[in-house]
Amino acid sequence: MEALHAVFGHPVAHSLSPRIHAAFGRQAGIALRYEAIDVEPAGFAAALAAFAARGGSGANVTLPLKEAAFALCTEASERARRAGAVNTLVRGEDGAWRGDNTDGSGLVRDLTQRHGLDLRERRTLLLGAGGAARGVAPALLDAGIGELTIANRTSARADALADALGDPARVHVRYLDDLAAQGEFDLVVNATSATRGGELPALPMALVGPRSVAVDLSYGDAAIPFLAWARAAGCRQSVDGLGMLVEQAAESFRIWHGVRPETDAIHAELSNRAPALVTAD
Numbered sequence: 001m002e003a004l005h006a007v008f009g010h011p012v013a014h015s016l017s018p019r020i021h022a023a024f025g026r027q028a029g030i031a032l033r034y035e036a037i038d039v040e041p042a043g044f045a046a047a048l049a050a051f052a053a054r055g056g057s058g059a060n061v062t063l064p065l066k067e068a069a070f071a072l073c074t075e076a077s078e079r080a081r082r083a084g085a086v087n088t089l090v091r092g093e094d095g096a097w098r099g100d101n102t103d104g105s106g107l108v109r110d111l112t113q114r115h116g117l118d119l120r121e122r123r124t125l126l127l128g129a130g131g132a133a134r135g136v137a138p139a140l141l142d143a144g145i146g147e148l149t150i151a152n153r154t155s156a157r158a159d160a161l162a163d164a165l166g167d168p169a170r171v172h173v174r175y176l177d178d179l180a181a182q183g184e185f186d187l188v189v190n191a192t193s194a195t196r197g198g199e200l201p202a203l204p205m206a207l208v209g210p211r212s213v214a215v216d217l218s219y220g221d222a223a224i225p226f227l228a229w230a231r232a233a234g235c236r237q238s239v240d241g242l243g244m245l246v247e248q249a250a251e252s253f254r255i256w257h258g259v260r261p262e263t264d265a266i267h268a269e270l271s272n273r274a275p276a277l278v279t280a281d
């Protein structure tokens, strides 16, 4: 019987997840149907129940539903609890939803294995404190980065993330306006959705230098402004979020089906669609 999966989000029509999971299913010889379901936060619980009633056994959750998904779960993995956000749901035999968060491990795997980066002791700046930032921050700390500075438009959210991380010796919060005084970072991660509906905050060039790596969790057109800034500021390498997307999907697939698919083929296929957007020079 065909397994039924979906990604829930708003908007979600342009999600690449259905295509990625279809490719994984073909590769693993697993018959599956993977839908994209557009729902606003207020309708999420009802939409998820309707999905379960049709036999849905697992789902991904994207913007802006990750915190709502966490709240709906009866059980959550340690990494989902640390993030306070869920991007992967699994329906148990009792019908209850269990939550996990594969965003952080997806990012770390992409950076270390696909791009060959050594994250250890890297002085890191994280821009943003929303669902994606909450997902990736614990994984970056676990991967051995050095100091982590968090800057967010709403500074109270950055404070809340720093508190949740519980590592005051390594984690600091700074105002976006004060970044120019913070010196050079080895790794700058853009986890804001600024370019989706507005402007990227003005970032000082002094944040990076010829050894720095810039990573945008966005991909496609949304990644262009930050990656262009990184190149203009002289970063050694810039990476968009396509690899993270593929790796977090592979980890979700492993959770649902017990096999971790190979990701290079689908990553190359999606990169070739927009070759200018993934750079590692």
Ligand code: NAP
Binding pocket: 062, 063, 064, 103, 127, 128, 129, 130, 131, 132, 133, 152, 153, 154, 157, 191, 192, 193, 194, 195, 196, 197, 198, 199, 200, 201, 217, 218, 219, 222, 241, 242, 244, 245, 246, 248
């Ligand atoms: P979110 O929970 O809505 O958080 C959005 C973040 O962006 C918040 O920190 C918000 O600041 C900040 N922001 C929004 N507009 C801004 C502006 N004009 N200026 C400065 N900051 C602004 O969204 P999310 O789930 O964290 O997603 C963030 C990005 O990561 C999205 O582009 C998403 O596509 C991407 N993402 C990629 C992957 C992947 O697999 N590659 C996975 C997850 C997310 P405030 O707190 O002040 O509102």
